[in-house]
Amino acid sequence: MHFERIIKQIKQRRADLNVTQEMLAEISGVGLRTLKQFESGKGNPTLKTLSGLVDALGMEVGLKVKTPIQHP
C-alpha cells in the first residue's frame, strides 16, 4: 500500500521507546493482528486506528501542504 514513511516512523518511534508490538497494541487499544498487519506493509488502517497507535506513541497525525497556492 506504500505508506512506507509512516510505517517507518512508527517502527522507529516504537524502537526509541522500547515498546514491542504487543505493548503498543495493548496501550493503544488496537488489535495486535491489525498492528502487525500494518507494520508489515500490508494493511490500510482507518484514521481511527492510525490515530490510536500514533497517540499511544506520543505522536500525532497531521497534514501539510506540499504546494502552497500562488496568489497572483
Next chain:
Amino acid sequence: MHFERIIKQIKQRRADLNVTQEMLAEISGVGLRTLKQFESGKGNPTLKTLSGLVDALGMEVGLKVKTPIQHP
C-alpha cells in the same frame, strides 16, 4: 469521530483552491459520498482514502512527535 483539525484543513485547502467536493472526488478518485461523509464529520476514512484526497490537494499525511523522548 473528532478529526476536526484534519477536516478543517481539507475544507480550507479546498476553498483556497476553489475546488468543490464534486471536483475533489473526481480528481482524487474517492467517492463523492465518502468525501461528503468525511467532511461532514461522520466517517472514519482509511489511510488510503485520506491519502487520495490529500494528494489531490497538494498536501500530504505526516506524523509528528508530540513528546520527544528524554535521553537520560
Next chain:
DNA sequence: TTAAAAAGAGCCTTATTATGCACTTTGAAA
C-alpha cells in the same frame, strides 16, 4: 549455537468503510 522473545502469516468471522442513487437542506447571487 541455542532458547526465548518479537515479528510475521494463514484462516475465519464480524464490524465497518466505500460507494452509488435519489432526495433534502443550505448558501449565495441575481
Next chain:
DNA sequence: TTTCAAAGTGCATAATAAGGCTCTTTTTAA
C-alpha cells in the same frame, strides 16, 4: 425571494478493515 449550485442525508450492497487464534520465521541475548 427565487433560483441554482454546493453540501449533507437515508438506504442498500459490495468490499475490506479489525481482531482473535494458532503456527512459522526472524531476532536477540545468553
